[in-house]
Amino acid sequence: MLTQSMHNRRSICLALTIGIALPIAIALPATRTSAAPGKTATAKLLDAKKQAIGTVKFAETPKGLQATVEVKGLNPGEHAIHVHEFGKCDPPNFLSAGEHFDPSKTTKKPKHEAKTKGKTPAGDLPNIKVKSDGTGTLTAILPGLNLGNGSNSLLKPGGTAVIVHAGANGKSTIPGVDAKTRIACGVVTP
Template identity: 50%
Template sequence: MTTRIVLCLLVLTTAAAAGAAESGKSATAKIIDSLGKTLGTAHFSEKNEGVEVTVKVSGLPPGKHGIHLHEQGKCDPPGFSTAGGHFNPSAKQHGSMNPGGKHAGDLPNLMVKADGTAEFTATAKGATLGDGGGSLLKKGGTSIIIHAGPDDEKTDPSGNSGGRIACGVVTAQ
């Protein structure tokens, strides 16, 4: 009898921990170019290790492009400078290859095919869709930016990824 109670408690505790880590919270962003034309969407789902970011876009120049989460929920064309710097609640350096990095908003490069389309899934470690400093849904919001060039994944503060060519404001669903 005692073994059965302990086993039931273990199962309930494990299920509760998994439920707390994967909250089911989600968000989305409509990604636009500098003329305000919709290029695609980004979907955000809270997971155990951070926020999973899934992007589907078209109409971009082929090749590698830096893609990052930025600290402000503003996408004013043409240069999207209103999005601010990279989302960096832990005050780290930029890039996965930087010993002082990486920002919570640092994501791997987006590879755009010859036809201008791309699909991408990555995890923003250190980000959440809940409360606290790591929340992408914080007061003032956050955004997702696609850059003109590839991110070198080490140069602070932005990875030498060039100008901002697309932007989307992260919005709770």
């Protein structure tokens, strides 16, 4: 038989348990939902001989689309890297990828390192710096792009591709090859 003192303690414990556990249980689903990662996509970069030279991983963030690039086996120096308008990578020149991805038509015909009124096409990433061992990494945000629906999506109908160039800023990393030459390509896939 419970005494009044034991009953009071049990009631207090139950109230504390409900008072603490219930808000935590209610808060957990909201925390999990808000912490869930956004959509992701990947482009596997292949050279003209269809050899893997790296990857670009895309992830939606509150600030825009984050691109994380890892490359290997490239000549040291700076390489221009851009998202292009079509999801096709036909070797050897990868012209099937089209021009720079520019859904808002920032420029009439995007050019490497060209700026129009201080803007570059939405798919232009900063140059990637490749070390003497042939590896390089780059992380950048592409504001205004996404992996959802609509014209700003890298997964739009017809797709998009990532192109790596032989050099950047007019300087090639490959002797006798123009810096704008497309040396690797990867179709962006979910």
